[in-house]
Amino acid sequence: MDFALTQDQRLMQESLVRTLEQASSLERVRRFAGDLKDKGGDVWQALVEFGLAGIVVPEEHGGLGLSMLDAALASEALGAAIAPVPFMGVVLGPIALLRGGSAEQQALWLPKMAAGDVMAAAAISEPIAGARDGAGVTAADGKLSGKALFVPGGMAAGLLIVADTSGGLHLVKGDAAGLTRSLMPGIDETRRLAELGFDGVEAEPLGGGPELLSALRDAGWVLVAADSLGAAQVMLDKAVAYAKERRQFDRVIGSFQAVKHMCAEMAAELEPCRSLVWYAAYAFDAAAQGVSGEASLMAAHAKALTSEVGRFVARTSTEVHGGMGITDLLGLHFWFKRLGLNRQLLGGPERVREIAARMQGLAA
Amino acid sequence: MDLNETPEMAAFRGEVRAFLTVHRDDYAAGAAKDPKTWQQLLIANGYAARTIPREYGGYGARPDILKSRIIAEEFIAAAAPRGIANQGVSMLVPTLLEVGSEDQKTRWIEPTLRGEVVWCQGYSEPGAGSDLANLQTKAVEDGKDFIISGSKIWTSTAQMAQMMFALIRTEPKAAKHEGISYVLIPMDTPGIEVRPLKTMTGGSEFNEVFFTDVRVPQANVVGGRGRGWFVANTTLKHERGMLGDPNATEARLGALIELMKSETVDGQRIIDNPVFSDRLMQLQGRVLAMKFNGLRLLTAQLTKEPAGLAGLIVKLQGCELNHQLAALAIDALGELGVLYTDGPHLRAKGRWQWNYMFDLGLIIGGGTAQIQKNIIAERGLGLPREPKPAAA
Numbered sequence: 001m002d003f004a005l006t007q008d009q010r011l012m013q014e015s016l017v018r019t020l021e022q023a024s025s026l027e028r029v030r031r032f033a034g035d036l037k038d039k040g041g042d043v044w045q046a047l048v049e050f051g052l053a054g055i056v057v058p059e060e061h062g063g064l065g066l067s068m069l070d071a072a073l074a075s076e077a078l079g080a081a082i083a084p085v086p087f088m089g090v091v092l093g094p095i096a097l098l099r100g101g102s103a104e105q106q107a108l109w110l111p112k113m114a115a116g117d118v119m120a121a122a123a124i125s126e127p128i129a130g131a132r133d134g135a136g137v138t139a140a141d142g143k144l145s146g147k148a149l150f151v152p153g154g155m156a157a158g159l160l161i162v163a164d165t166s167g168g169l170h171l172v173k174g175d176a177a178g179l180t181r182s183l184m185p186g187i188d189e190t191r192r193l194a195e196l197g198f199d200g201v202e203a204e205p206l207g208g209g210p211e212l213l214s215a216l217r218d219a220g221w222v223l224v225a226a227d228s229l230g231a232a233q234v235m236l237d238k239a240v241a242y243a244k245e246r247r248q249f250d251r252v253i254g255s256f257q258a259v260k261h262m263c264a265e266m267a268a269e270l271e272p273c274r275s276l277v278w279y280a281a282y283a284f285d286a287a288a289q290g291v292s293g294e295a296s297l298m299a300a301h302a303k304a305l306t307s308e309v310g311r312f313v314a315r316t317s318t319e320v321h322g323g324m325g326i327t328d329l330l331g332l333h334f335w336f337k338r339l340g341l342n343r344q345l346l347g348g349p350e351r352v353r354e355i356a357a358r359m360q361g362l363a364a
Numbered sequence: 365m366d367l368n369e370t371p372e373m374a375a376f377r378g379e380v381r382a383f384l385t386v387h388r389d390d391y392a393a394g395a396a397k398d399p400k401t402w403q404q405l406l407i408a409n410g411y412a413a414r415t416i417p418r419e420y421g422g423y424g425a426r427p428d429i430l431k432s433r434i435i436a437e438e439f440i441a442a443a444a445p446r447g448i449a450n451q452g453v454s455m456l457v458p459t460l461l462e463v464g465s466e467d468q469k470t471r472w473i474e475p476t477l478r479g480e481v482v483w484c485q486g487y488s489e490p491g492a493g494s495d496l497a498n499l500q501t502k503a504v505e506d507g508k509d510f511i512i513s514g515s516k517i518w519t520s521t522a523q524m525a526q527m528m529f530a531l532i533r534t535e536p537k538a539a540k541h542e543g544i545s546y547v548l549i550p551m552d553t554p555g556i557e558v559r560p561l562k563t564m565t566g567g568s569e570f571n572e573v574f575f576t577d578v579r580v581p582q583a584n585v586v587g588g589r590g591r592g593w594f595v596a597n598t599t600l601k602h603e604r605g606m607l608g609d610p611n612a613t614e615a616r617l618g619a620l621i622e623l624m625k626s627e628t629v630d631g632q633r634i635i636d637n638p639v640f641s642d643r644l645m646q647l648q649g650r651v652l653a654m655k656f657n658g659l660r661l662l663t664a665q666l667t668k669e670p671a672g673l674a675g676l677i678v679k680l681q682g683c684e685l686n687h688q689l690a691a692l693a694i695d696a697l698g699e700l701g702v703l704y705t706d707g708p709h710l711r712a713k714g715r716w717q718w719n720y721m722f723d724l725g726l727i728i729g730g731g732t733a734q735i736q737k738n739i740i741a742e743r744g745l746g747l748p749r750e751p752k753p754a755a756a
Contacts, residue, residue: 001373001430002366003659004667069365240745254747257738263745264737268677272653275674279656282365301649308646353645354638362621362644364636 003275005073013073019050020081026331032084033189033334039156040084044116047085054114057094061110068219068288072226072281079230079342082190082334086121086153088223089161092216093120096161099215100169100208109159109171118174121157123148123196127167128217129347137198139164142205144172144198152345154194155181162196162203167213170203177201188341190334218284218296220346221303225277228306228342229270231335235317236266238332242321253320262316269309277302300356304349310339367659376431380438383409388442396445400479403447411435412447413477416457421474429665440615450521452476452483455599456529459546463587463595472527472548486516486530486549486573487596494735497541497593501575502533505582510534510547512555512578518729522558522571525551535590544592548584555579565721566704607730608682610651610658616689616719617651620644623711624696634696643692647685654681673744680736683727690720 005013023046032038047053055071057063064070071091078087093113097106112118126136126148137146144162154160158174172179180197206212240263243254253259280295280302287295314336318325325332343349357363369377387405389397396402406412407423414432416422425431439446457476460469475481492499501514512532522528528549535543551558555578560568587595624635624644634640657674664671693716694701704714727733741747 001369001659001663001666003656003663004365006365240747243747251751252748254741255750257734257750260741260747261734261737263747264740267673267740267744268680268737271673271677272650272657272681275656275660276649276653278365278660279652282367298652301645301652304645305649305653350642353642353649356648357635357641357645362625362635363638363641364632 003278005069005278009070009073012070013077016050016052016074016077017080019046020077020083023047024081024083024085026082026334029082029084029190029334030331036183043084044119047083048116052087053090053116053119054094056091057110057114058098061106062114063094063110067281068222068284069278069281071219072222072277075223075226076230076233076277079227079338080234082231082338084190086119086156086191087227088220089119089121089153089157091223092122092124092219093159093161095219096120096122096169096171096206096208096212096216100206100212101171102207105171105204105206113159118158119153119156120159120161121151121153121194122161122163122216122220123151123154124161124163124213124216124220125150125346126165127163127213128220129344129351131165136165137162139166139168139170139203139205142203143200144170144203145200146198148196148198149193150184150345151194151196152191154196155183155192160196161206161216162198163213163216167210169206169208169212169216171206172198172201172203176203186341187337190338191341214296215288217346218287218299221299221352222277222280222284224342224345225273225280225299225302225306228310228339229273229277231338231342232266232270232273232306232310232313235313235332235335235339236263236270238330238335239263239266239317239320242324246322259320262320266313266316269312273302273306273309276305297356297359300352300359303346304352304356307343307349307352311343314339373430373434377434377438380411380435381442383411384438384442384444391445394443394445396447399445399448402445403477403479406447407477411439413453413457416461416473416477420461420469421477429662433662436611440611448477448479450482451485452481452527455485456483459529459586459595459599462598463591465586468548468586481527482521482525484519484522484525484528484551484571484573486519486528488518489515490517494732496531497544499531499533499544501530502536503545503547503580506579508583509579509581510584512547512549512575512580514575516573516575517561517570519558519571519573520569522551522573523560527551528573529586531592531596534585534592538590541593542590544596545589546586546592546595547580548586549578549580553578553580563721563725565718567718569722569725607726608679608686610654610678610682613651613682613685613689614655616686617648619712620647620689620693620696623693623716627696627700627711629698640692640696643695647688647692650681650685651689654678654685673740676736676740676744679731680733680740683723684733687720687723687727690716690723694720 023043032040051064054063055066059065075087097109135147135149137144137148160172162170162172178199178201181194184193184195243259244252246253280298283295283298324330410423410425413422414425415427418424457473460473489499503510503512528551530547530549531544532547533543534545555576557574559572561570561572562568627634660674661671700709703710704717742749
């Protein structure tokens with residue numbers, strides 16, 4: 001019985017936090033946010049040197065060969081640093097290849113991903129969050145047609161994992177003919193979403209069946225949940241620090257119970273999320289080894305609960321900061337918006353809970 | 365992270381399970397057929413009073429958090445009664461073990477464990493709730509005795525208790541927290557009057573206790589005169605740990621799921637209504653998060669690391685979740701949910717309504733939700749205490 005992080009895991013996360021303090025400072029994120037030509041190459045390079053590009057790529061393919069729990073801890077640190085890095089594809093790409101790819105596909109792509117030369121992105125929003133504006137990709141004779149929306153990292157990815165409307169998955173090269181990309185400008189300027197167009201685009205099918213899409217969904221949910229955990233923790237920490245410093249009526253405002261209780265409520269809501277995210281990641285790893293059947297349920301609850309708590313913390317922390325909270329000066333809004341995107345990404349909490357209910361036969 | 369059970373623990377779990385199977389005829393629906401005999405059986409096998417030394421009537425095992433947890437889990441799974449878990453066992457006995465005199469330990473622990481002496485707790489007063497140290501029930505010296513006068517409130521089991529452990533102001537000149545003693549009071553002493561306090565549930569789960577010139581030997585003080593506040597605080601921790609236990613919350617969630625699967629409206633299962641299904645899923649997510657928070661706490665205890673915020677939030681969140689589970693059950697039952705006493709349409713003996721009302725009392729009692737938030741903010745987040753008002 002050991003419900004805790006290992007020493008290695010703690011050190012890895014602390015070390016990543018320090019790397020991000022240098023590579024992804026608030027000033028650096030501001031520049032990225034204000035300039036679409038800025039691709040964040042230096043941030044990515046620092047993370048490649050850290051080993052993050054190959055975090056779940058097996059060692060024989062040049063990666064670190066770590067677990068989903070490790071990836072979740074990294075995602076938490078990236079969320080805390082509002083890092084301009086599309087991390088989801090960094091994890092989902094290798095998982096898709098390891099579980100659904102041929103030996104040749106693995107040998108071709110995994111080392112490139114681990115080296116940071118090729119970034120993968122997963123276009124799986126439609127079969128999970130539902131199709132909007134007529135989106136959806138169909139496959140026929142090895143060619144893909146249609147469009148996929150809300151692809152994190154989709155603008156720059158050299159390799160795309162694409163889900164079709166029947167739940168099948170395909171590998172598409174970034175330079176494939178007939179593939180078009182356009183930016184979907186949104187509130188969160190720290191991560192860029194793409195709309196992908198497919199006009200008879202050549203694709204290689206991945207094996208793995210419907211389980212592969214479920215695994216990618218679960219992994220995506222865990223990573224987004226961890227990102228929210230990190231971002232919300234920073235918003236709470238900033239609120240507490242501000243409440244200890246800001247004076248009104250000759251007192252620091254953190255000595256007023258009205259303010260103190262807002263902080264306590266944020267902590268009381270957020271702290272259990274940490275344990276749930278850890279467990280969901282652990283269950284994903286256990287399921288990969290054929291031990292646990294509850295991984296999908298835990299991933300869903302981690303995603304849904306961090307979405308709800310993330311919204312609560314984002315709004316409450318902003319309020320604790322008073323008028324300063326809504327200014328650009330503090331930059332608090334970057335975390336607020338990051339949490340806003342995370343809530344909807346791969347399904348909002350209502351959608352995710354509906355899926356969770358169906359998994360257990362607790363819905364019509 | 366490794367949640368697998370070691371072979372030693374798996375074997376221990378097997379022992380507990382075997383015990384509960386062998387003695388299946390001694391209990392039913394969570395109650396023992398003969399509570400005192402059952403208690404003796406549990407102590408003899410180490411399933412009650414497990415870590416209390418043998419010389420005081422316990423089983424005498426070394427503390428083992430994992431084994432205690434396994435016992436709790438298996439008893440819940442078998443719907444077997446845990447034996448006596450009143451305030452005497454859970455609060456007085458640990459206090460005596462920590463600070464009691466040898467004479468007090470020998471005299472009180474064993475009969476308390478065996479259920480022969482029932483205790484009640486005399487802490488809160490009408491004017492001393494959240495501000496407990498403001499208590500005014502006082503003792504005046506008279507030779508080797510104290511003469512006690514005042515009153516206590518929220519005293520559960522006072523009407524059946526033989527003894528009370530109470531906080532009494534014995535040092536009127538000392539500062540607020542330093543003038544209090546922890547005193548053992550026989551309930552049959554002349555001058556004590558117990559009045560049941562009827563609550564919104566319709567029952568009287570609590571009492572008021574009035575003291576008029578009640579004579580108690582000074583030798584009944586535990587832990588020294590004027591040390592009562594510190595003596596009580598060592599065991600208040602135990603009480604806060606019991607309120608909000610995630611295992612109990614998880615069991616209640618299970619009952620709610622069964623209710624929502626079995627109840628129908630217009631022939632449709634409640635659980636098939638998307639609004640109700642979503643409300644259930646929201647609570648399930650929170651219950652799971654608190655369950656894993658509990659595992660994290662358990663690990664921190666095992667490795668003797670500070671649990672920090674994860675521990676401070678348990679009472680607040682656990683009691684709130686219990687209340688919300690009862691609220692959803694009532695809503696799922698709709699008009700049936702307001703039925704309360706015997707009748708052909710009553711569900712679960714009115715338990716959900718009772719819980720909904722009683723659990724609101726638990727959100728308030730044992731440190732109100734607002735006091736819990738102060739504790740989280742001050743001890744957990746390091747925010748400053750509210751400044752004391754300037755003297756008028």
